[in-house]
Amino acid sequence: MNRYILKPILIFPLLLLFFSCGNSEGDSGNDQPEEIKKNGGISLSLKQFESSEMELGKMQEMMFPLTVQATGIIDVPPENKAMINSYTSGYVKQAPLLVGDEVKKGQFLLSLENPEYIQMQQDYLDAMEQMKYLRSEYERQKTLMDENITSEKNYLKAESDYKRNLSKYNALKEKLKMLNLNPVAIENGNISSVIRIYAPISGGITKMNINNGMYVSSSTPLMEIIDRDHLHLELDVFEKDIMKLEKDQEIKFMIPEAQSDTLEGLVHLVGTSIDGQKRTVKVHGHFKDEEAKSKLATGMFVQAEIITNESRQKALPENSVVSMEDRNYVLLLEDQSNGEYSFSRREVITGDTFNGFTIIKNGEDFEEDARFLTKGTFPLITE
Structure with missing residues (x-):
């Protein structure tokens, strides 16, 4: 009876020892990858390196702006921007252009219509007709004054009437020119109720604030032209x-x-x-x-x-640097032997990027001949 009990007692400790050893080896196998991950160590075969078209490079000293x-x-x-306005009010008769149209200086833009334009031209013609009589009277009185035939009072009145009418005539003439109405044509009887507005500069129309039949005043911005x-x-x-x-x-x-x-x-x-x-x-x-x-x-x-x-700053190609969680990392080549590349992940402090290169502010932390992965860095670090 005792013999049968003894054997299981001897076997049981042996089984415990066996499984204990097995578990210890299994734990040792899992610890190594954890350690590699912790230290940022990454190993690649030559085939992996070449198939992924990876590249190595050294830190360079470059001129940065x-x-x-x-x-x-x-x-x-x-002087290359013009806001088109009218010198007087009126109703839009024609507005054939659109935003985006290109115009040349002096090109027709729009026309306005108003009965007041007719009255202005009539006033001009009246001033012109009065001019003939008043000038003739003024010259007559001057001649009489020189011969002491008329009084100075009559002469001064004739002179005042003539010059006052001359001033009115010239003012109306300039107003008509500002409205692009030809005084010579008006004097020949060509009176129009329409005025035309032309482009003061060449350029493109960038704003259009009018449409046909719209009433506009002298303060209304009609359109904008930009050269x-x-x-x-x-x-x-x-x-x-x-x-x-x-x-x-x-x-x-x-x-x-x-x-x-x-x-x-x-x-x-x-x-x-x-x-x-x-x-x-x-x-x-x-x-x-x-x-x-x-x-x-x-x-x-x-x-x-x-x-x-x-x-002058130390720099690496911008593809060498990977940002993660507000930190920047590069892969430093630690060893290249037996057809295998070994890299370690190193944190760097970066500056400006210019022409594809990024300043490494802590470049003095690395040896002069240190080599870095300059192409294919991102997937290795992020994985």
Whole structure:
């Protein structure tokens, strides 16, 4: 009886020892991957490296621009922008153009109609007819005065009547010219109830505030014309950066709402007065590429950088750096042997990015001949 009980008692501790050893080996196998993950270690075979078209590179010293940030708009000079108004009120008779139409200086824009125009022309003709009589009377009285035949009173009255009417005649004549009514044609009997308005500059119509039959006054803005040949940058720069600005400094800018491409310009003028509320100064910039203007429109919002100087910095290609949870990382090559690449994940402090390279502010933490993964970094770090 005791013999049968003894054997199971001896076997049981052996089984415990066996399973205990087995579990210990299994735990050891799981600990190693955890340790690699913790240290950021990543290993790749040569085949994986080449099939993923990965690349290695060293940190470089490069010249990076020192910039001043600015915002602004695309604009034109005042002389290249025209708001069309009428010198008098009237009803719109013709308005054949639309927003976007291009016009030449002197081209017909619209016409207005009003019975008052007829009265103005009639007043002009009356002044012209009176002119003939009053001038004749004035000359007669002057002759009589020279011969002491008439009194000075009669002479002065004739002179006053003539000059007062001459002033009225000339004033009406200028008014008619302002309304684009030809005084010579009116004197020949061609009276019109319609006036025509012509383009004061060449450009494109950007606003149209009228339609046929609409009543407009002299204060009503009828339409707007902008000559886009003189588009420029109108930037606002904060007061603290004014002393860094000079003419002909390079401008890098983009239109965030329209395109992501970076365009180039040059500083043309720097303002000399500060906006009291925003504490900024105006900077006028010209485009380097004249063809780029064809894609732009006045009023577009601009984000810009004005390059004021340069500094030498250590940098890596921007694809080398991966951002995760407000931190930036790179993969440093630790070993390359036996057809295998070993990398470690290292945190870096980054600066500005320019022309595809990012400044590494803590570049001195790495050896001069250190090599980094410059292509294919993102999937390895994020995984």
